[in-house]
Amino acid sequence: MNIPFLGKRRAHFGAYDPEGIAGLLAECELLRSLADREGVRLDDSPGSLEELDQVVPRWRDDEEILPWLGNDAGLYLGTVLVRTVPEAAWSFTEGGEPVVRLGSGREVDVVAAGQEWAASGVPELSQSYAEVAED
Numbered sequence: 001m002n003i004p005f006l007g008k009r010r011a012h013f014g015a016y017d018p019e020g021i022a023g024l025l026a027e028c029e030l031l032r033s034l035a036d037r038e039g040v041r042l043d044d045s046p047g048s049l050e051e052l053d054q055v056v057p058r059w060r061d062d063e064e065i066l067p068w069l070g071n072d073a074g075l076y077l078g079t080v081l082v083r084t085v086p087e088a089a090w091s092f093t094e095g096g097e098p099v100v101r102l103g104s105g106r107e108v109d110v111v112a113a114g115q116e117w118a119a120s121g122v123p124e125l126s127q128s129y130a131e132v133a134e135d
Contacts, residue, residue: 026079031072049125074114
């Protein structure tokens, strides 16, 4: 997910309101809509990732929705990480892709994890969270 409106300024991430960027990335409208229809409350907690893992993946037959839902799932995974893992924060690659940077300096490509989850269910979002949160 390239964030073109950040342009060259993404290198100066500190010049932006981190809470504003986090709020924008946390919107995940398609995923939140799907979760709501399935009775899953997305409260930005690790438990909500477990609930999402239990949703029947009806979207896998829709090639138009699949990439968008995968993107949203990754951004939601990142949102949970940023809000619950100490020192985790949003960052951007040189190409403008959002990643989560951990206190250790490791960058996690949460969008790729969300795409894999949406396409195959493996790894589960809760498993991805647990592996990253241990770092």
